[in-house]
Amino acid sequence: MSAARDMLCDTASAVFTEAASVGIGPVEDAGFGLLLVPEADGGFGGDWGDVNAVLWIAGHSVPDLPVAALILSGLGDVDPALHAAATVSLMAGAMGQALTLSIDHVNTRQQFGRPLGKFQAVQQSLAVMACEVRAVEAAAAALAARLDATGGDALAAGFEIAAAKLRANRAVGVVTSVAHQVHGAIGFTEEYDLHRVTVPLMRWRGTHGNDAHWAQILGRQVAGFGGRGLWEAMTARDA
Structure with missing residues (x-):
């Protein structure tokens, strides 16, 4: 940075x-x-x-x-697609907060004489959640880099916008469900902060294009590239 x-x-x-x-x-x-x-x-x-x-x-x-x-x-x-791009970054931050709250909770909440975080099932769930969060963060960073490389041209960054928004949308279900599962009843209370990020996440999933919308756009782009064309397009972006 x-x-x-x-x-x-x-x-x-x-x-x-x-x-x-x-x-x-x-x-x-x-x-x-x-x-x-x-x-x-x-x-x-x-x-x-x-x-x-x-x-x-x-x-x-x-x-x-x-x-x-x-x-x-x-x-x-x-371009409305830039609003979708910005939403991906918001979603990445909210997912990061959900993960932070979940880790803090399982490390302090005691059950059967030890922290919840010591139970393997809880650790596995949080590991899955963490992978989703980091994947969305990576997608948001790659999208931002592409927009900078194209001068903020949403059309030229269309592939990255579609891929990032779809990836973020699909992560919402896993992140919100695991977060609330490990928190138990306290995660649903008005006084606790978890709902401040999980409710917006569920709303953002359908804002500026839901799963089906971006999957269709991405699928058409990939089909249009063809096998060799897709490889060439991906490697050209890494150059």
Whole structure:
């Protein structure tokens, strides 16, 4: 992470902590709506890697606030697919928070004289959950890199957007179910924080395209490439 992005993330964490109790105002005042606006136009001059990092923090700490919409508003009218791309980053952050809460809970909750985290069945469930979370984080990072490489062109990054949103959508079921299973009854209470990330995750699964929508788009692209074409397209992206 660059020094500039590191500083940006520190600022986002501080601003979102305040915004969690008072609303979107501090985020607007901090100028996050200018994140993608070029410096020559009075903006921050950030890239999609910056957006991914900031939205991960937003999904982790303030998933109920429209931070993604605020950031994209600085670009004016944008391709709807970019909203899907931003949602993937939010989902990655929210899944990361669900994992953190789950690990903390099983390490402190005692059952039969030992922490829940000492039971192999619980460990296996959390391992599966962690794999899903890391896969979505990797998909979000790859998507951001592709958008930066294409100058934010949603059409040119169409394959990555479809693949990342579909991967994130499909991870929601596993992540939310395991999180609530290991938490037991406390995970469903209003006072506990888990619902603050699992409810948005279930909502985001259908926002800006559900599983069927993105699977159809991705399937058509892959079929259009053909076997050799798909390999060439994938390796060209790694170059």
